[in-house]
Amino acid sequence: xxxxxxxxxxxxxxxxxxxxxxxxxxxxxxxxxxxxxxxxxxxxxxxxxxxxxxxxxxxxxxxxxxxxxxxxxxxxxxxxxxxxxxxxxxxxxxxxxxxxxxxxxxxxxxxxxxxxxxxxxxxxxxxxxxxxxxxxxxxxxxxxxxxxxxxxxxxxxxxxxxxxxxxxxxxxxxxxxxxxxxxxxxxxxxxxxxxxxxxxxxxxxxxxxxxxxxxxxxxxxxxxxxxxxxxxxxxxxxxxxxxxxxxxxxxxxxxxxxxxxxxxxxxxxxxxxxxxxxxxxxxxxxxxxxxxxxxxxxxxxxxxxxxxxxxxxxxxxxxxxxxxxxxxxxxxxxxxxxxxxxxxxxxxxx
DNA sequence: AAGCTATACAACCGCCAATCT
DNA sequence: CAGATTGGCGGTTGTATAGCT
Numbered sequence: 355x356x357x358x359x360x361x362x363x364x365x366x367x368x369x370x371x372x373x374x375x376x377x378x379x380x381x382x383x384x385x386x387x388x389x390x391x392x393x394x395x396x397x398x399x400x401x402x403x404x405x406x407x408x409x410x411x412x413x414x415x416x417x418x419x420x421x422x423x424x425x426x427x428x429x430x431x432x433x434x435x436x437x438x439x440x441x442x443x444x445x446x447x448x449x450x451x452x453x454x455x456x457x458x459x460x461x462x463x464x465x466x467x468x469x470x471x472x473x474x475x476x477x478x479x480x481x482x483x484x485x486x487x488x489x490x491x492x493x494x495x496x497x498x499x500x501x502x503x504x505x506x507x508x509x510x511x512x513x514x515x516x517x518x519x520x521x522x523x524x525x526x527x528x529x530x531x532x533x534x535x536x537x538x539x540x541x542x543x544x545x546x547x548x549x550x551x552x553x554x555x556x557x558x559x560x561x562x563x564x565x566x567x568x569x570x571x572x573x574x575x576x577x578x579x580x581x582x583x584x585x586x587x588x589x590x591x592x593x594x595x596x597x598x599x600x601x602x603x604x605x606x607x608x609x610x611x612x613x614x615x616x617x618x619x620x621x622x623x624x625x626x627x628x629x630x631x632x633x634x635x636x637x638x639x640x641x642x643x644x645x646x647x648x649x650x651x652x653x654x655x656x657x658x659x660x661x662x663x664x665x666x667x668x669x670x671x672x673x674x675x676x677x678x679x680x681x682x683x684x685x686x687x688x689x690x691x692x693x694x695x696x697x698x699x700x701x702x703x704x
Numbered sequence: 705a706a707g708c709t710a711t712a713c714a715a716c717c718g719c720c721a722a723t724c725t
Numbered sequence: 726c727a728g729a730t731t732g733g734c735g736g737t738t739g740t741a742t743a744g745c746t
Contacts, residue, residue, distance in 0.1 A: 408714090462736095
């Protein structure tokens with residue numbers, strides 16, 4: 355069954371001949387492609403416009419980079435895939451000269467197998483054993499309106515909102531404290547991670563639990579990803595109610611890194627309080643009633659959040675730079691998804 | 705050398721959203 | 726405003742080729 359543009363005409367299918375390639379190249383280099391549906395006729399090809407477009411984009415474009423993928427490219431694909439999932443077009447944007455089709459093929463034929471061989475789920479980048487227990491149904495969740503998503507759309511405000519319940523439920527599962535609905539505290543918490551002595555190995559980096567050890571990925575991110583990375587840190591730190599300003603290893607104008615350490619601030623949390631007298635951290639008494647911080651600041655460069663529990667709070671992100679899919683796809687693999695029951699929400703314009 | 709299998713990758717299919725008429 | 730068209734995307738299939746028996 356053909357596409358709309360070629361359903362009425364007799365079109366050739368299958369591999370392109372060198373003659374066809376030449377016709378297409380000659381036409382596009384001299385006239386541009388314009389409307390793709392008119393290209394076959396103008397170029398003298400018995401192909402549909404869609405086929406011409408695909409051939410040009412995936413094979414004939416002069417700025418394409420042919421040949422095998424380098425190790426650096428492979429690392430980049432894995433790193434970005436971990437964040438974005440199967441969004442091949444987005445991933446390909448991080449690899450100049452590579453097409454989404456090429457990246458997709460490389461992933462399916464090569465990287466996927468490597469990850470599986472290393473005991474990692476290629477969808478979630480988690481250990482396969484762990485994933486089995488969690489069931490893989492959420493592995494491919496990258497659409498923020500998915501039923502498993504932490505995000506919902508507030509019909510009255512048309513705002514995309516994240517349920518505080520999601521975060522609380524997640525924290526409750528991690529936190530050593532019993533959950534409380536008492537919201538009256540003004541204590542500012544700073545959770546310090548205490549995690550078991552386990553290393554999660556991944557082809558491109560090692561997530562280490564050892565405190566004070568900086569482990570970064572080595573893939574290069576484009577400027578647009580700075581916001582992503584900041585968001586990632588913000589959301590994860592938010593989830594753990596921490597003030598981990600230092601968790602972001604991102605510098606504009608240089609090679610940017612995502613500090614995967616911040617991921618760990620959502621697990622195995624040991625709460626500390628900030629002593630206002632001397633500014634030092636003090637370990638909270640475990641038997642003390644657990645409180646969610648009524649005021650928690652998140653300092654990511656110029657983005658500062660003030661979160662009041664049980665209130666809707668708007669952040670200061672430029673919405674045009676905020677990638678909800680990204681956040682969702684980041685939170686979901688981190689286990690930040692629970693049933694949808696949003697009483698407490700953080701929301702922002704979308 | 706022939707047949708079979710695995711692999712890589714080019715191309716197609718179907719869907720969706722944006723745009724056009 | 727509705728239907729048609731188009732461009733873009735991800736999933737899947739088809740095919741050439743290399744490697745093995």
